[in-house]
Amino acid sequence: MNPTEMETKQTYLDDGYCLKRSLIPLDLIAAARARVVEMIEDQPDWANRSWQVVDPAYKQNGKGQPFPIGIQRPALAEAVFDAVAHHPPLIAAAAELLGGDVELFTDQIGVKHGFISEEQGGCSYYHQDSFYWKIDPDLGVNCWIPLDNVNVDAIALGIKPGTQRGWELRPHESYYDDPAWGKLTEEGFQAFKRHRIPLQEIDFSDEIIFPMQAGDGLFFTNYTWHRSEPNRSGETKMFYAIAYQLKE
DSSP states (O other): OOHHHHHHHHHHHHHSEEEETTOSOHHHHHHHHHHHHHHHHSOOOOOGGGEEEEOTTTOBOTTSOBOEEEEEOGGGTOHHHHHHHTOHHHHHHHHHHHTSOEEEEEEEEEEEOTTOOSTTTTOEEEEOTHHHHOOOTTSEEEEEEESSOBBTTBBOEEEOTTTTTTOOOOOOEEEOOSSOEEEEETTEEEEOOEEEOOGGGOOGGGOEEEOBOTTOEEEEETTSOEEEOOBOSSSOEEEEEEEEEEOO
């Protein structure tokens, strides 16, 4: 391990995150993004559980389909996404941080549409992923990879360093997004209830917001508090969130 790698892992152990620049080659990023653009206008016939969509009463695509905002487990469906999720340097970095062989736990494409102008559109609030997943604290690692260049006001990720210390899973409160997003059922659109650390508990004075280039990778633990900036850019921004766990 070279000094840069040692410093990266120490930051992860101490502060709950680390950033690796140029982790995924741009040709793989461009191919994945182009495929998402195609799917926005013509959704493939995947399992219904794969699609989290904007309320179709808010907006639909040219084919009368709801706009996807979350695409679950894309690496299981198409090779263009699997090539990112199993890119060898990405797997190697996750294994180094967790200290052993790893396997894919879950993956998700997020689409933050440029047409959404609501203040809440395209953002997420501080939360811990293990509130959803219930993975033991030291067995999993997440990697957030933008498919576009991101910055403040353009979906960049915010981290509160050190919030993984003690491996405490904080109580979360529930909320709905504006505009609503969820899934289509036989009964119609069903909005998702999401979860966040209560807003009154958040001190933003020590947060770090990470401007990133497409293909960079921001790793963080399942217990690290993180959020994403709203998308005020007017352009559609995308990211690929990939989670790994230690092999049993």
